[in-house]
Amino acid sequence: MTSHDLAIEAIDLHKRYGSTTAVAGISLGVHRGEVFGILGTNGAGKTTTVEMIAGLRRPDAGQVRVLGLDPAVDRGEVRQVLGVQLQSSALHGSLTVTELVGLYSSLYPRPVPTGELIKQVGLTEQATTRFEKLSGGQQQRLSIALALVGRPRVVILDELTTGLDPRARREMWRTIENLRAGGVTVLLVSHAMEEVEALCDRVALFVAGQVEALDTPQGLTDRAGVSSLDEAFVALTGQEPEEVR
């Protein structure tokens, strides 16, 4: 496999915040068309890593390539191919769902039609509701819609289904399956073991800013000699998985 086959390449990333080391030498290669999961306890460096991959945070050291581009340098080009949903989105509270999706659509040459996208994330009934009046789960679904509006080739989702009810959760899983079927590469940060087990081709287990193990879900459970990813996480990292928030 050459680096041309990689949609995302992170090489020896480091990041400190004052005296806190958040990321201490992370390297990852995500194949084109793959759904790749990052699992780790609170503070393991997951968000910092995906923010560096998205070009939203500058690494102290190390390199990132997204489809061969450097997100910190080729900002305009990367914006056209990369969709990002982060944990907290700062959106204009007085705009409605339709207005926000329309605003983001205008940034792309071939956006998903606004109504179609709103339906896809289950917000048709809230189409004329202002962002500030949406529930936490609805805001979450809107932020996922905004990550997908430009038909990205690579999508980064940080805590895809945290805070969503079971039905919305299943719909999001279906959305991921559809992205995979369309050849889109997905990098997924999650606390939910069953979500990662169900969706991801490969998984990286993060501990204290480093990759402790990286394999298919089956490979991780085989390696740990256990029957679930939950148990493999405990066996391979020595840490208890977090409760899903």
Ligand SMILES: Nc1ncnc2c1ncn2[C@@H]1O[C@H](COP(=O)(O)OP(=O)(O)OP(=O)(O)O)[C@@H](O)[C@H]1O
């Ligand atoms: N802006 C910041 N300023 C200072 N410290 C930070 C900042 N962002 C993160 N940290 C610290 O860096 C470490 C890694 O944080 P990060 O958010 O990347 O971890 P995480 O694995 O995403 O955690 P979580 O599951 O809680 O979201 C933590 O110790 C955190 O407190």
